[in-house]
Amino acid sequence: MHYGICNLSIVPIRIEPTDKSEMVSQLLFGEHFKILEIRKKWSKIRVAFDNYEGWVDNKQFEVIHEEDYSNIENCNTVLAAEIIDFATDEKQNFSTIPIGSSFPFYNNQNLKISTTNYHYDGQVFNKKLPKESIVEIAFKFLNTPYLWGGKTPFGIDCSGLTQMVYKLCGYKLLRDASQQATQGEVLSFIEESEPGDLAFFDNNEGIITHVGIIMNDNYIIHAHGKVRIDRIDHSGIFNIDTQRHTHKLRVIKKII
Numbered sequence: 001m002h003y004g005i006c007n008l009s010i011v012p013i014r015i016e017p018t019d020k021s022e023m024v025s026q027l028l029f030g031e032h033f034k035i036l037e038i039r040k041k042w043s044k045i046r047v048a049f050d051n052y053e054g055w056v057d058n059k060q061f062e063v064i065h066e067e068d069y070s071n072i073e074n075c076n077t078v079l080a081a082e083i084i085d086f087a088t089d090e091k092q093n094f095s096t097i098p099i100g101s102s103f104p105f106y107n108n109q110n111l112k113i114s115t116t117n118y119h120y121d122g123q124v125f126n127k128k129l130p131k132e133s134i135v136e137i138a139f140k141f142l143n144t145p146y147l148w149g150g151k152t153p154f155g156i157d158c159s160g161l162t163q164m165v166y167k168l169c170g171y172k173l174l175r176d177a178s179q180q181a182t183q184g185e186v187l188s189f190i191e192e193s194e195p196g197d198l199a200f201f202d203n204n205e206g207i208i209t210h211v212g213i214i215m216n217d218n219y220i221i222h223a224h225g226k227v228r229i230d231r232i233d234h235s236g237i238f239n240i241d242t243q244r245h246t247h248k249l250r251v252i253k254k255i256i
Contacts, residue, residue: 001035002038004034004061004063006027006030006031007114009095010028010151010152011057015054019057022148023148025054026150027047028100028151029095031049033045033048043058068114071105072104078124078125079101081099082123084097087118088119089117097120098154100167127170128169128170131194135196138161141164141227144156144227145226146223151163158212158223159175163180173255181253184198190232193252194214196256197214197252197253198213200253208250214232220232
């Protein structure tokens with residue numbers, strides 16, 4: 001088995017080993033992974049955080065030793081808390097750092113990616129936050145444009161939003177909406193839900209294709225065109241701008 005770590009700000013994970021292939025997720029700075037298959041230009045990986053699999057360009061990550069991978073797994077999780085910031089290496093080269101990036105071996109504003117040491121003086125998340133913080137953190141992504149496979153304030157999809165918000169608060173969600181729907185406890189009614197619970201929505205074939213974060217007073221924050229706030233009722237999401245329902249409610253889940 002081989003191992004790797006992302007040493008760039010935002011790297012696409014694709015469904016096939018070609019630049020023309022669909023982007024299904026992203027690696028952020030500092031995320032580590034197992035390498036399942038190596039080809040001349042591409043590697044198939046499994047992300048440590050959520051076990052998500054896909055292909056990344058061999059030029060867009062660094063190979064690390066198994067010992068480094070294990071040490072990262074065992075060290076405290078520290079994540080970038082600034083919407084966008086930068087880190088500098090020993091040669092004063094800048095690296096762009098989006099919110100949610102990982103900082104392995106973080107200590108006193110210093111961290112290490114493979115053999116390179118970096119300095120980062122921005123705010124970080126390094127502990128579990130209360131459930132009440134979930135909606136507050138979600139507001140950081142408000143008006144982010146929708147991007148299939150995206151996980152950052154420069155473009156995000158519905159399940160990328162929920163996964164990143166929960167991650168910043170110290171909790172693990174799987175990557176896709178259909179996967180996230182397998183987690184947590186089912187709630188029977190909207191009235192039972194609390195801010196921070198997740199609402200899932202299905203298509204005409206009954207496949208879960210959308211997820212959002214429930215707020216107070218029957219509002220929901222979700223990624224649809226952009227990260228936006230709409231109404232939610234027993235039928236689904238009611239778009240405030242178009243005055244019509246856009247998503248059919250399937251289930252509400254209490255994750256924490």
